């Protein structure tokens with residue numbers, strides 16, 4: 001059975017006495033549950049009710065958590081176990097909303113016919129004005145064929161929709177951008193390019209998401225060459241930006257010269273190859289990569305990277321190990337070298353849990369929840385749209401990575417993705433570079 005991460009909220013009644021909550025927390029931890037958010041629902045003289053979010057490896061572990069907490073007795077009661085994740089997806093996560101109220105006939109005539117006709121004619125005369133009189137300039141298509149959805153593989157575009165809606169939520173919250181999922185029922189590069197070209201006029205930019213390798217490379221290259229608006233495959237470049245930022249921060253903290261760091265990349269698909277290319281372009285000389293797929297390894301060699309014979313060799317040799325294979329648990333604790341930096345970036349499950357890597361001697365360890373392209377893509381697109389850029393260049397991506405580094409607090413690997421200042425800083429840095437180029 002495939003292991004899956006199970007997130008549930010336990011609604012627990014606990015006696016209002018010092019130490020009672022600690023017993024519940026210990027019971028959850030005893031059987032491997034991780035505690036997430038805790039919300040106090042009711043404080044009574046005799047008992048307190050709390051929502052405790054727990055993260056478990058699978059249903060068996062969740063059942064063990066529930067039994068362990070119930071076994072405490074002495075007034076500790078589980079009132080309910082709820083699935084907040086499924087609940088948060090009921091009816092979908094996004095909704096197209098009007099910015100204008102229509103309350104009177106004159107509103108109606110202004111917003112719709114006949115008033116709207118003047119605006120149409122103005123745009124017909126001056127097409128560039130569409131950017132000001134429509135939402136096009138603030139709307140990004142989130143295009144997927146569903147072939148590499150997180151590390152879940154080729155689950156199809158409709159099953160991938162919750163991820164695309166998630167990206168749209170993040171676009172809205174962190175960058176004020178309307179993200180519109182576009183689900184394609186083809187992965188054929190000719191058809192994808194043709195389709196996106198036919199619909200591109202609705203959007204200010206195109207974000208390609210969870211399109212698997214190798215077809216993602218041709219699709220992105222062709223769309224970049226053929227469309228007059230920014231196109232970026234987030235799994236490649238959004239991930240590479242955030243990984244470069246965490247790499248630079250880790251090098252500084254571990255006193256490693258980035259140019260002399262020996263980097264090992266496990267998995268050379270969309271994310272992996274882009275990470276290697278960005279590190280090499282930034283001046284890192286020793287970038288080694290491995291993949292089960294020979295074509296992927298040859299692609300890396302074509303870009304100037306090197307390969308190794310095995311995962312064990314890579315783990316033995318490299319100071320900094322980055323993994324994007326989608327394979328949970330691929331890196332065993334006994335493979336970790338003392339002082340190594342381990343970025344196990346696969347979602348939803350990393351190649352090694354950061355706590356296990358640290359316990360095995362790693363100097364720094366993070367997973368894909370922390371080092372995540374959410375730190376990059378909202379600000380990158382905001383900056384590109386603000387600058388009315390025609391493309392997202394390497395210089396813009398480097399500026400984004402440096403802005404992320406500048407916003408990282410001492411002791412942290414990356415900034416908190418919930419901090420709006422980070423997205424603002426990325427957007428400003430990207431816009432500045434894009435505007436310089438445009439002059």
Ligand SMILES: NC(=O)C1=CN([C@@H]2O[C@H](COP(=O)(O)OP(=O)(O)OC[C@H]3O[C@@H](n4cnc5c(N)ncnc54)[C@H](O)[C@@H]3O)[C@@H](O)[C@H]2O)C=CC1
Pocket residue numbers: 148149150151152210211212213234235236239266267268269270271272290291292293296323324325326327330345346347348367368369371372373374
């Ligand atoms: N943290 C983040 O921001 C991001 C994380 N990712 C994660 O990276 C993973 C891969 O995503 P993509 O690159 O888009 O997929 P992909 O399908 O393009 O690439 C995966 C690559 O890993 C290779 N691979 C699989 N098993 C392997 C093994 N045992 N040893 C060596 N290589 C192996 C495959 O041959 C393939 O080349 C996913 O789990 C995804 O969630 C992707 C983008 C962003």
Ligand SMILES: CC(=O)C(=O)O
Pocket residue numbers: 149150151210234235346347368372373374
């Ligand atoms: C974060 C992301 O884009 C992925 O895991 O595919």
Ligand SMILES: [Mg+2]
Pocket residue numbers: 149150209210234235
């Ligand atoms: Mg993705």
